[in-house]
Amino acid sequence: MDELLTSAQMRAIEQAAFDSGQATGLELMERAGQGVVDAVFQALPDLAQAEGKALILCGPGNNGGDGFVIARLLHELGWKVSCFLYGDPARLPPDARANHDRWAEIGAVVPFADWHVRERWGGAVPVEKRPGVIVDALFGTGLTRPLVRDLDEALRNLASCLPEGMSWRVAVDAPSGLCMDSGRPLDPENDGELPSRQDLTVSFHRLKRGHMLGEGPEWCGKVVVADIGLNQSALRAARPDLREQLSDMAQLAGPDNRQLRKGGEDSQGAHKYDYGHAVVLSGGPGRTGAARLAARAALRVGAGLVTLAAPAPAMGECAAQLTAVMLTRCNGAPDLGTLLGDERLNALCLGPGLGVSAATRDLVLTALGSRRRCVLDADALTAFAERPQALFAHLHSGVVLTPHAGEFARLFPDIWERFIACPEHGPAISKIEASQEAAARAGCILLFKGQDTVIVEPGGRVVVHAACYERSAPWLATAGAGDVLAGMIAGLMARGFWPVGAAETAVWLHAEAARSFGPGLIAEDLTEELPSVLSALGV
Numbered sequence: 001m002d003e004l005l006t007s008a009q010m011r012a013i014e015q016a017a018f019d020s021g022q023a024t025g026l027e028l029m030e031r032a033g034q035g036v037v038d039a040v041f042q043a044l045p046d047l048a049q050a051e052g053k054a055l056i057l058c059g060p061g062n063n064g065g066d067g068f069v070i071a072r073l074l075h076e077l078g079w080k081v082s083c084f085l086y087g088d089p090a091r092l093p094p095d096a097r098a099n100h101d102r103w104a105e106i107g108a109v110v111p112f113a114d115w116h117v118r119e120r121w122g123g124a125v126p127v128e129k130r131p132g133v134i135v136d137a138l139f140g141t142g143l144t145r146p147l148v149r150d151l152d153e154a155l156r157n158l159a160s161c162l163p164e165g166m167s168w169r170v171a172v173d174a175p176s177g178l179c180m181d182s183g184r185p186l187d188p189e190n191d192g193e194l195p196s197r198q199d200l201t202v203s204f205h206r207l208k209r210g211h212m213l214g215e216g217p218e219w220c221g222k223v224v225v226a227d228i229g230l231n232q233s234a235l236r237a238a239r240p241d242l243r244e245q246l247s248d249m250a251q252l253a254g255p256d257n258r259q260l261r262k263g264g265e266d267s268q269g270a271h272k273y274d275y276g277h278a279v280v281l282s283g284g285p286g287r288t289g290a291a292r293l294a295a296r297a298a299l300r301v302g303a304g305l306v307t308l309a310a311p312a313p314a315m316g317e318c319a320a321q322l323t324a325v326m327l328t329r330c331n332g333a334p335d336l337g338t339l340l341g342d343e344r345l346n347a348l349c350l351g352p353g354l355g356v357s358a359a360t361r362d363l364v365l366t367a368l369g370s371r372r373r374c375v376l377d378a379d380a381l382t383a384f385a386e387r388p389q390a391l392f393a394h395l396h397s398g399v400v401l402t403p404h405a406g407e408f409a410r411l412f413p414d415i416w417e418r419f420i421a422c423p424e425h426g427p428a429i430s431k432i433e434a435s436q437e438a439a440a441r442a443g444c445i446l447l448f449k450g451q452d453t454v455i456v457e458p459g460g461r462v463v464v465h466a467a468c469y470e471r472s473a474p475w476l477a478t479a480g481a482g483d484v485l486a487g488m489i490a491g492l493m494a495r496g497f498w499p500v501g502a503a504e505t506a507v508w509l510h511a512e513a514a515r516s517f518g519p520g521l522i523a524e525d526l527t528e529e530l531p532s533v534l535s536a537l538g539v
Contacts, residue, residue, distance in 0.1 A: 004250040004464055005206045006181050007141040013205065017230055025095035028228050029062065032204050033069025035226025036172055037077075039202045040133060043222065044168060051078040052132035055167075057155075058100075058109075059138035059176075060087025065096030066172050067137025068103040074133075075106055082131070086112040086138060086151060112151070133168045134158075136198065140173035141180040141208055146187035147195075152177070155195035171201040174210065175219045182430035183214030183452070194219050205230045209250060209464075213431050213452045217468035250432055253455065253465035255512075256505045259497055260302070260539045275304030276494025277345050280487060281330065281363060282310035283353040283379075288318050290352030290378070293480050293523055294487030295325045298349065300527045301491035301509065309339060333362035340370045347373045347494035351380030351402075352483040358383075361390070368394040373493040373502075377402045377486035385410035392442050397458070399444035400489055400499050404482065408448055412438045436460050447489075447503045449482060455503045463500075465507045473514040480523025485510045509533060 005013070017023045041048035056071045058064035064085065071083045089100055089109065100109065138151075147155070155176065174180045177187060177194040185192045192215065201220035203211060210216045211223050278298040282291035291308060299306040309330035310318050318327050330336050339345065348367045354360050360383040367374055376391075381403055384391040388411045395401075401411075409416040412434075419434040429437075431454050439446040439456040448454045455463045467473045485506060492502035513529040514521055516536075 002252045003206050004209045004212060004252065006209055009249060010141060010205065010208065013230055022231065023229060025062070025093075026098060028204075028230075029065050029069055029095050029099060031228040032066045032172070032226065033073055035204065035228060036066065036070050036135070036170065036202045037073045039200060039224045039226060040168070040170055043200055043224075047132060047168075050132075051080070053080045053130070054082070054133045054135060055131040056081060056083045056135045057138050058083060058085045059140075060085075060092065061139065061142060062093055062096050063137050063140030063142070063172055064092065065099045066140075067135060068096070068099040070135055070137065070172070072099070072103050072106060081107060082110070083107060084110045084112055112154070130162065131167050133170060134162065135170045135172065136176050137172040138176045141210075143174070143176065143179070143186065146189075147177050152187070152190075152195060159196040168200070169196060169198045169221070171198040171220065173201070173203055174208070175201065178210055178216060178219055179430075180208045180210035180216075183210040183212065183216030184430075185215065185219075197221060200224070202226050204228050207252075209430060209432060212252070212464055212466040212468065213454075217451075217466065217472075223469060250462040250464050253453075253463045253504045253508045255508050255537055256497070256501050257537055257539070259492075259501060260505065260534065260537060275302060276347060276491075276496065277305040277307065277342075278303040278347040278349065278487075278490045278494035279307050279309055279339065279345050280349040280352070280490065281336070281354055281367075282308055282314060282318065283355045284311045285314045285317055287353040287355065288314050288321075290480060290483040291349075291354070292318065292321055292325070293483040293527070294349050294352045294377075294490070295322070297484040297487030297527045297530075298347075298491030298494065299324055300530045301488045301495075301506070303347070303491035303494040306491070306494075307345070309336065332359055333366040336363055336366045337370075340366070340372065345372070347375075347490045349375045349377070349486050349490035351375070351377035352486055354379040354383075356383045364391070365394055368396065368399065371396060371398065373398040373490075373499055375400050375402060375486045375490045375493070377482065378407070381407045381411060388412070395442050395444040397444060398493075398499055400447055400493075400503050401442060401444060402447045402449060402482070402486055402489070402503075404449045408434075408438065412441065415441075432456075432462050432464070436462065445500050445503055447507065449485075453507050455500065455507065457500050461500075463504050465504070465511065467511045467514075471511060471515065473511050475517075475519050475521040476511060476514040478522055481510070481514075481526065484523050484526045 054074050056067045058067035071081045075081050175198050179186050198221040201223045203225050280291050280295040282288045295306050295308045307326040309328050312329050356379050364380050415434050415437050418429050435448045435454040435456040439458050446456050451467050453465045488506035489502045512533050513526045517525050517529045
């Protein structure tokens with residue numbers, strides 16, 4: 001799994017490299033600048049053969065120093081480079097100042113104020129003056145508050161003079177105005193719109209959280225990671241305290257191939273009960289569809305047996321739609337308690353189409369009392385909206401909660417308020433921090449759904465699955481897709497996955513099935529696409 005760093009963690013890694021003698025600031029700056037140039041030419045090979053024009057916007061910190069390196073490297077390749085500085089050269093950090101001075105021996109450094117007055121175009125920029133590449137090296141990951149008004153206005157003016165498509169826009173580590181710990185615009189005004197979208201964002205060493213969370217993917221364009229020669233194991237050896245600083249590192253979700261292959265060629269004599277028996281609870285007549293989607297998903301993902309437990313009036317409706325999924329009557333919590341007397345039933349899924357009522361609360365508490373591995377989704381969460389503590393008191397480490405934004409807000413209203421807040425100095429907490437706090441309060445695994453799904457264990461370990469960039473699957477936003485995900489988690493838990501591993505693997509397979517099917521997807525298609533996805537993994 002790839003790591004996702006906070007801005008502070010990246011600074012700690014760089015400092016450890018300096019302290020250990022692994023690299024100097026100037027060396028890292030040179031590698032970063034070269035990494036950006038290489039990334040641009042890899043994305044647009046034709047530019048590498050041309051003598052192009054570049055507009056480099058340099059900021060008052062080390063990100064600006066990266067910009068001066070980029071300017072020099074492009075100049076050495078025969079490019080015409082215009083370099084602008086926002087800030088006082090005398091106040092640049094030492095390494096950035098050294099690269100500023102080195103560039104100043106080659107070309108002019110235009111103060112931002114002069115450019116703002118002198119270079120403002122009244123309309124579209126004439127073709128002969130259009131830069132092929134505009135590099136945003138203003139702030140990088142260090143920005144924690146909104147852009148000052150004059151800079152924001154100038155960048156918006158530049159964007160209006162050079163609309164999208166006229167010039168290739170490249171951000172050094174981060175588009176200006178984006179919080180790189182949350183992926184949210186720092187400015188509460190302008191409707192959350194940054195001055196411009198980037199075509200390419202080049203991150204150094206590792207991805208940052210803001211590249212994958214929130215609106216980050218929308219503003220970053222394509223993201224690539226440039227290797228600047230930082231060796232993680234060497235850094236940890238050099239700085240014993242660095243492990244503690246990096247302990248909150250998030251990772252990107254991926255499939256657990258080892259677990260998925262369990263029961264393959266090496267288990268030819270296995271019995272269906274060796275792969276578990278999942279139970280999905282259903283609502284009454286006319287509300288069984290969601291549970292049926294979940295049940296079929298649990299079976300498709302590898303549970304040995306799946307039973308749909310439905311109220312007596314809904315039995316006929318379910319029987320008409322189910323074949324491989326078994327069916328049993330469950331008229332309420334007492335029936336569920338009797339059903340759970342069978343110890344072979346080892347995973348439960350409650351919520352899809354179950355209804356919001358006292359009866360649902362009783363079913364949930366009965367399921368939790370059995371200490372079985374359990375997925376709580378949809379109505380099983382909303383039923384406790386008025387009394388979330390009554391739910392939290394019975395949760396345990398084998399439970400996975402799968403709220404979407406609305407359900408999260410109902411269960412954790414105080415955390416939600418701080419999550420959606422956008423005060424003067426940027427977002428209060430990121431989706432990762434909100435999920436960590438919620439998981440700690442609930443005492444179980446929390447899967448906060450969305451394009452940037454966040455999965456957290458109560459101890460704080462975080463896995464992010466962002467269906468963005470090359471893994472984008474916008475057609476996954478369709479009715480019933482969440483029910484399928486809940487069933488997949490239950491199915492994987494039934495076949496032996498630890499709950500957090502089931503959540504991580506299911507969310508990856510869920511998006512992969514959507515990507516494999518493509519546009520026009522409906523929830524039923526997800527389960528039918530799973531066999532081809534699993535086959536491609538060698539399962």
